[in-house]
Amino acid sequence: MPEADFRSVGRVEDIPPGTIRAVEVDDQEIAIANVDGEFFATQQHCLHLQGPLAEGRLEGKTLSCPWHGWQYDVRTGKNEFDHSIQLQTFEVKVEGDEVKVAV
Numbered sequence: 001m002p003e004a005d006f007r008s009v010g011r012v013e014d015i016p017p018g019t020i021r022a023v024e025v026d027d028q029e030i031a032i033a034n035v036d037g038e039f040f041a042t043q044q045h046c047l048h049l050q051g052p053l054a055e056g057r058l059e060g061k062t063l064s065c066p067w068h069g070w071q072y073d074v075r076t077g078k079n080e081f082d083h084s085i086q087l088q089t090f091e092v093k094v095e096g097d098e099v100k101v102a103v
């Protein structure tokens with residue numbers, strides 16, 4: 001398998017614990033969440049009607065879509081109510097003070 005290509009998407013301090021930010025890597029829109037210092041990345045658009053997830057509310061690991069409240073576990077991308085609905089997730093690592101996402 002080819003090695004994942006990690007791209008820098010910002011600095012650790014730009015995404016404080018309990019917050020979520022939208023970033024763009026190539027043409028992909030990705031939401032990066034900081035859950036108590038650990039970073040997770042999912043696709044930015046909700047699987048209901050494409051709501052912008054990074055504008056939603058992050059409580060612990062649970063991200064609520066700002067439009068109609070669908071909730072996802074940012075660690076797995078799974079919808080909290082229907083586990084057959086799952087956001088695409090991306091691997092994240094921190095190097096120095098940079099947050100990097102595998103695309």
Ligand code: FES
Pocket residue numbers: 046047048049050051065066067068069070
């Ligand atoms: S678009 Fe996300 S809940 Fe409707």
